[in-house]
Amino acid sequence: MSALIEVFLNRYAYVLFALLLGIGVYLMISSPNLVKKVIGLNLFQTALFLFFIASAYREGGAAPVVHEGDPGPYVSPLPHVIVLTAIVVGIALTAVALSLLVRIYTEYGTLQEGVLMEVRSDD
Numbered sequence: 001m002s003a004l005i006e007v008f009l010n011r012y013a014y015v016l017f018a019l020l021l022g023i024g025v026y027l028m029i030s031s032p033n034l035v036k037k038v039i040g041l042n043l044f045q046t047a048l049f050l051f052f053i054a055s056a057y058r059e060g061g062a063a064p065v066v067h068e069g070d071p072g073p074y075v076s077p078l079p080h081v082i083v084l085t086a087i088v089v090g091i092a093l094t095a096v097a098l099s100l101l102v103r104i105y106t107e108y109g110t111l112q113e114g115v116l117m118e119v120r121s122d123d
Helices: 002-010 012-030 034-056 078-108 113-122
Strands: none
Touching: 002 012, 012 034, 034 078, 078 113
């Protein structure tokens, strides 16, 4: 039991990653509302961002700027760059998804997946 508590105290970022990932996947799968699916997708993306940043952490790490006589350890900047790029892509994806949802709502008058499937099958 004490080992489990130690994991929660030392690796809390990974626990938070698992919670956000689970909530995001649950929202995307279980909710019939398309807006909630977009929110679930954003939570899923945020969990992946947290995972990349938490996995890049290095105890006692410094910026990768090499100075005379500085032996390191250094932190790789690559995960941070990937996350910054992914944030921009995630914002663009969310904007496009929400604009499509506005268009769907103006066309069909609903954002419920089941109702949209019935309306589309009648056409």
